[in-house]
Amino acid sequence: MGTPRYARYCGLALLLLVLVGVQCAIGWAELLQPWLTIPPLTLLLAALLTLGSYALRALRLYDYFLPHTRGGFTACLKLTLLHNVFNNLLPMRTGEVSFPVLMARYFATSLTRSVAAMVCFRVMDLSALGILALTCVGAHSRNGWLLALLAVIGLAQPWLLFRIQSSAWLLELGRSLPQRWRQRLAPARDGLPRTATAYCRAWLWTLVNWLVKLAVFAVILQLFAPMPLAAAFVGAIGGDLTSVLPVHGIAGVGTYEAGVVAGLLPFGVPAKAALAAAVNLHLFMLGMSLGSGAFALLLRHDLTASELIDTRG
Template sequence: MIKDSADRQTTAAQITIRTLLAALLLLVTLAVIEWQVGWQNLWLNWQTVDVRLLIWLSLLSLFSYLMRAVRIQVGFSLPFNHSPVLFHISTAHNFANILLPMRAGELAFPILMKRHLRINLFNSSTMLLLFRLLDLLALLSIGAVILLASLQQWLWLSLCIACLVLLLLAANRIKQTIVSLLTECKPTILHKLANSLSDLPTQGKPFYKVVLTTYVIWLAKIVAFLGLVLHVSDLSPLTATLSIVLADLSSVLPIHGLAGTGTYEGAFVLGSAWLEAKTSELLAAAVMLHMYLLVIAMLAAGFGWLWVKLYHYYTRCLTSPSTT
């Protein structure tokens, strides 16, 4: 009991330290942005953005959110009439992930799936793990293909694509190996995890539908982000794309500024600094992209919440007995 109390105190201390570091990182980032770019200059940059372009980019970003809902539907083989609920789950989960550090927002997905669709925590968590692995694979492969094609490294590009195809083809064998290893373990919880993993779609049409949907999600997201960055800066498409990919990868870091502030911009700048782009220009583009990302995530989460509320209200109206 004393050990449990000590562990809780240690955990609380770690959370406090990381929260303080995140707050400090936020303050440092705000100061660096004012020093390198200037908040007034950022506001002037936003005024030059074409409203029609911003609307189209926003629709493309919302389409990527909609495809996240489709991926959940395909992954769990759910009926189409669950679309409002799935869109709410995907947008709320994404918004929580953006705001909370250390990937703590991932907990929202199994909780929301349990609450709205009564899918147990093990099944939703293992499906989320599959989604995240495919997200990482898609993001890395898209970045690698763009970089190698721009550098005309055709041999390495062919090897990269071949490795990607082989990895996808071997997904079911990899899963079976992991399941067999977990089954041999004594703890019961690992047996439950093995059962959940064995139900994952890792071959055939269901799996490749999930893979295809994942690539559509990331291509739509990257194109939308690329459209904004190229419009507000003089960065080349290669520089902008690499910065966008690395900024998204920064979300796996254990320490974040609040809502990713600092780590997102830092990864964006470092991702293309070796291409001799100006740091101030990279930082300005990174901040504007981060602001766009936060606003779109907030709007998508709000729209998802409103859509599911209207859906439940409409459903209750249909099922409630009519009064005379």
């Protein structure tokens, strides 16, 4: 999928603006110097935990498509790592296109089914980020009623999603579509969980994955600027949320930093320190994405899509 010309120009402009702006506001040498003071074991642990969050995301994919994915966890991991690289590097969510393409290649999954599953994943991801962000704000402000409300919403999330999916009005809407559209969209139901229990499992993997990833990213932010843990979590969430913007810089440069800074400033973190921490977190995230993507190219899964079809009838 080609990127519109205006988006490429905006992305390049943001990249140049960040490069020049950081040099003028902080200086790249000063910004990068703290990396030399971080113990190597701390960075190694952060990298391993981040890889662990990628593995949890692959486990969600594996569990979600069972029994179609049985015996293919390595393929799920490879797919997840490559999809992550494309999402982080390509603008305007064009990296999402890689998911149905890779699902078709590794598991012979139809386009409609994989897109429906991807939409379900994104709804869970966004709701998890929202709940975690509000939880951090509630904990920081000692707002007990907000925390209790969020706990109820979090526990009810799988049931709510299942009820919406199986609601009468949604089924009636499907019947009102022209016959050709009903035939095209019919496989989409196969891309959604059939029971509330299946939603619960997917929701559990989603929460655990984000908790691990955001905990690592929060600690990385704290390594570069003093801030409360709640602020670090909200800043990390702000950076991830910018990936849904229609226009952002090359590899998210500019918009990612803006999201992190926007999450840190309300907690009283100085703008200069927030910017330095945001840039360094982005460097860590991009380094992990590229490194895990290179690792994915070395992975060899045992069964191809055609073999999977042959062995499963």
